[in-house]
Amino acid sequence: MRPGRLSIAAALAALLAGLGCRENVTSPGSCPDLCPAGRVVLVDTVITGIVISDSTFRGYYGPAEAQDLPLADLDSLRSVALVRFGVRDSIWYPATNDTAVGIGRVDSVQVRITLANRDTTATHLRILVYHLPAQFDTGMTWAAVQPYLTDSQLVDTIKVDSSFTGGDVLWTFKPGAMDVIPDSDAGVVALAFAVTADSRTGLSITSVENALGGPRLGWFVHAKAPRDTLSHGFFVGSSFDTFVFDPPPPPVTNALAAGGLPSARSILRLQLPAVAIDSVRVIRATLILTPTRPARGLPKESFLLSARGIVRDLGPKSVIFTDTAAGGTAAVATGDSSEIHIEIGRLLRAWGTVAGDSLPRAVMLVAEPEGAGMVEAAVARGGAGAAAPRLRLTFVRPYPFGVP
């Protein structure tokens, strides 16, 4: 091609490209003349009688697996946290090529705890710290702890300022309270934490299972003579923690429970019409649960009640969707007694897919995360008539595409 013609062709092609690179065929509808004849029709309805069987299980998570340890001095709940710390060394090496030196004098002992939540209405809040025998386990009971919650076992009282709502509390024990660890305990210290205030109250501190970590102890010491100018700090964290409480949780008979500790979880096995199980047309689906009593727990405590799809129905140990999106959650706070609404539209749409067709039509009511706190919700079972779980469903009727 000659250069002249080539340049003309190129210029025309560029002009064309400028016009042609735009691809937009969507115009605003000028209805009804230039709109499709079909209309999107929404239907909103409440479906009752959806539960064909249900069951509640307690104890999937125990107090020793709790992320937060409740301390309570309530009429409805009394609770004490128990913490066994790691082994504290009795010697240290001042330098790499140095010889070991032993503890000569304890300057101070500090404890650090993290408040997960507290009742801000309580004044003169104090956390009482008691000595415990170093060796205890999950078999420890409320009654067994009582002999140690005496003045003779009291290590110290941690004062919590009224303005403090949560976070780390660093407290230096009174001199001599924790200086010596009996040889029989082999460097291990165990403590009990209780709470008191001007009024009945409760709070929770983080445990070793919590990402924030459990309680920690620190000893600041000087070495024995003649090297008594050397100083050092020993720090140990919680190696095991749990809590004991009273009264024990009531048996769940006429309700479905979820949350609390030992944790409760419930299974709802559902029978839904075909219109409710659709990967395309379900717009919103709300599982409505009616509490049988106000939610139990510490003051100001709350949790997320989750309705999660079940992959394999194995009772309390059912395999549930790991994806929290395959279900929904609703916040429940201590004392709540209003209807609980959980959005489960995504789960119903997942059931409506080819891959989800073989899944059991069942959901697990479970706290999220499970074992995190004391709040427990109890809702009406499937046979509870008007209070039984029901589904509010918003869906689209099949669109009349028509032919041609």
Place this chain on the structure above:
Amino acid sequence: MMPRRALLGAALTAAAALTAPAVARADSVFGIRGLGLIGRPFSARVSSSAGAFALFDGTSPLNPASLTQVTTTTGWGTFSATSRNFADGPVSSALGSTRFPLFGFATPIGRRAVFGVTVSEYLDRTWAVTTSQDTTIRDSTVTVSDVASSTGGVTDVRVAGAYRLSDAVSLGFGLHALAGSTRLSIARDFSAVAYSNYSEVATTSYSGVAVSAGITARLGPRLATAASFRVNGRLKATALNGPSATIGLPLEVSAAAIFVPVSGVGLAISAGYQTWSSAQAGLAAAGQSGARNVWNLAIGGEVTALRWRGQVLPLRFGYRWRQLPFGIGTLAGSAPLSEHALSAGLGLAMASGRATFDFGVDTGSRSAGSASERFTTVFVGLTVRP
């Protein structure tokens, strides 16, 4: 026996025919009505003169007899880019699209016969409209936005032959297969996050057959005429999920004349008539508005007296008007749709005539009732004679 290049071209065109539904079209908002927007499957050269020369153009599929204009193995294709502005009262929007409305191949067989295949648009059903409204769900007001769209249409695959009876008269015959599909979708977005967005898709496929015949006749050194006739069968539309419908398609008649007042100047006029009312019963049975019979008219000219760097530089121009069968309103004709446009263009021959670029522009409007759409389409056609 066909030369090797002819066989290669035939193979390529056959392959293109197999992918016929992919042939894209010049879409319009008005394509939402009836069976869609009626295609204008012309080459860029013909489009530059408003289609007035279509019955004489071997690369346009309107008249099979015009294939005798092809004197050597030839392949061609047309590219178009359209910019549109739609308005209906306070509603307006600027739109644009890029399409390939025509490609084909033809080769002479002996001294008098020509065989050709074209793949072109017949019905365009590409459109999309969006609407928004407030609705009450669960005792709350939620704003919803709907987008309804259709992509695709019906493609015409023509296998045709032409025979030169004499130096003045040629006859042609074509077999047409109509094929294609549309992908219809509806989507609704909710302003409230509590509601999941909804979308649904349906696919409808189309099939049909047609035959066409045509003639070109030179009546003297300054006058030539042409005519074509096409009989369509019924268009069968089948949804992927089962329902189907058959729609009558029109008889199509076209005629044209070329007059050469002076050497290097050609003027043409063409007219056509299509009995689209035959689709009315089928559309009514499907709950859609009907259709009407329509006319089209085009006048245009081509000046070949100009030369540039030793090559003829054809300049083209034209005006066209046509009625479209599917108006707006509840019944056909309540607000009939019509279209008119001005066209212009030029051609560039290269490689000693082995390749030709044709450039054209077509600008006009179509309207029905208060709704109107202004459009400007740029065409580029490439014709190769290997």
